[in-house]
Amino acid sequence: MNLPTDLKYTRSHEWVRCEADGTVSIGITDHAQELLGDLVFIELPEVGVVFAAEQEAAVVESVKAAADVYAPIAGVVVEVNEPIVDAPERVNQDAYGSWLFRLRPDTASDFDRLLDAAAYQQLVDAA
C-alpha cells in the first residue's frame, strides 16, 4: 500500500500533512480512492468555516458512491483546492498530491495524536 511516512492518517481514511506555516493539508488516502473508484464530484468547504474534530467537512463522490471527508482535528478552513473540483480524477491518479482543504488547527498538538503510517496500515489490514 502506498503510505508516505511523513503524513499522518485518520480512521476515516484522510491523510494530513503539517505545513511549514502551522496549517494542515487534508486529502483522502490512496486506499480510500481505490475503494471508491473513479471520482466524479468533489464538494469543498468554504474558507472561514470552523470545524470540530471528526465533523463532516467535504464530500467526494465516485461513480459508485458518496463519501464524507471529515476534519481530522478542530480548526478553521484557511484555503481550499478549488481546481480539484474541475478534475476529481486527479485524486485517483495522485491521492497524496491532491489535497482538498487546509485547516489552521485550534491546538497544534492535535496533529501529533493522529495515526502514523504504520498504525494506519494496521487499521487497513485489520479491516
Add this chain to the structure above:
Amino acid sequence: MTKTVLYDSHRQSGARMIDFGGWEMPLHYGSQIEEHHAVRRDAGMFDVSHMCAVDLEGEQATAFLRRLLANNVDKLKFPGKALYSTMLNETGGVIDDLIVYFLGEQRYRIVVNASTAVKDLAWMAARRDDWQLAATLTPRREGQNALAMIAVQGPRARQLVWQVLPEQRAASESLPPFVCCVSGDTLIARTGYTGEDGYEITLPAGQAAALWAALAAAGVRPCGLGARDTLRLEAGMNLYGQDMEETVSPLDAGLGWTVDLVSERDFVGKTALLAHPQQYRFLGLVLQERGVLRAQQTVHTCHGDGQITSGSFSPTLQKSIALARLPLQATVGDAVEVVIRDKLLAAKVVKPCFVRNGTALV
C-alpha cells in the same frame, strides 16, 4: 459466495470483485469509466454467467408462458425471436424482468436475473403445477450441463466476435436486433444491456474461459458491473431491485409498453393492473448543477414529489443523470429540484433514454 466459471479469468485481469446478490463478480478491472467508454466507442465484454438461463419445453410450454408473463409470447412469430417481459405476482408487482427466446415448437429459453433466480424458478414451477400444464423447467446455471454467458457490446463488438468465432459468422451476421441463432449449446443473440450493438453469447461453461481469453486477445476490453450499470442507466434500461420490485407496478416503472393489456389473454397480475391504473410517470432527469443524483433522493416538482430510483454520473454526458418516478402530470422539459444532502439542486426532466449507439440524445 458463488463464483462463475470465469472467476479465475477475472482475478488474472486484476478485477476488483464485489458481492452481487451472493455472487462474487467483477466491479471493474481498474477504471469503471474507461470500461464504460470502451463499450461506447469500441468493444467491451461482461461476464453475465450469474444470470440464470432456464430451458422450458413441453406440450403446453406456450400456454404456460401466455398465463405466466405480462408480455404476450404470441408476438414470437419465428424461432430465434426474443421478447422482454416482466413476470408479475397477483397484486401486479414485478417478481422479475426477463428475456424469453423462442427456440422452436413448444421450446423456449428464459433468462432471469441472478439474485432472483431461485424465487423465480419456485414461482414458475408452482404456477405450472397449479395450472396442471405439461412443461418442464430446466435451470442451466449449475451442474453438468451448466451454461456461461458473455455479453460483447460496442460498435466493434460483432466484428470482433466474428474474428474470434469465424464459424459463427454466417448464422449471426444476418441477425436483426432481438433475434438469436442456436448451434448446439451455443446461442448467440443480438441483445444487450448497454444501448450499443453487440451479442450476448451463451455457451457450455467449460468453453467460456477460452472464449473470454480469445476475445480479450482480439481487443475486447473486460468490463465490470460498474460500467454495466452506468451503460444501462444511460440507455434508460431498468434494473430489477432498483427501478422495479415486487411492490411496484410495471406501469409505474416505465414498463407499460411491455405489458399486454390489449389481448383477451389472462395473465398473473392482469386483474390487479386493471384495478390500479398507473400512478407515476417514469422519466429521466439530467442534473443542471454539479453533484451526483442517487437512488432514493426526493424530487420536488410543481405537481408534487417524486423519487429517484437509479442515479449516477454519466461518463458519456459528463453530467449526472437519473431515472425517477414522478407525478403523472410531470412531463419532458419540466424544471425540477432534487434534494441532495442539505441542498436543492436544479434538474431537467427528459425522456428516459440518454445515450443510444454512442450518441447523446439529451
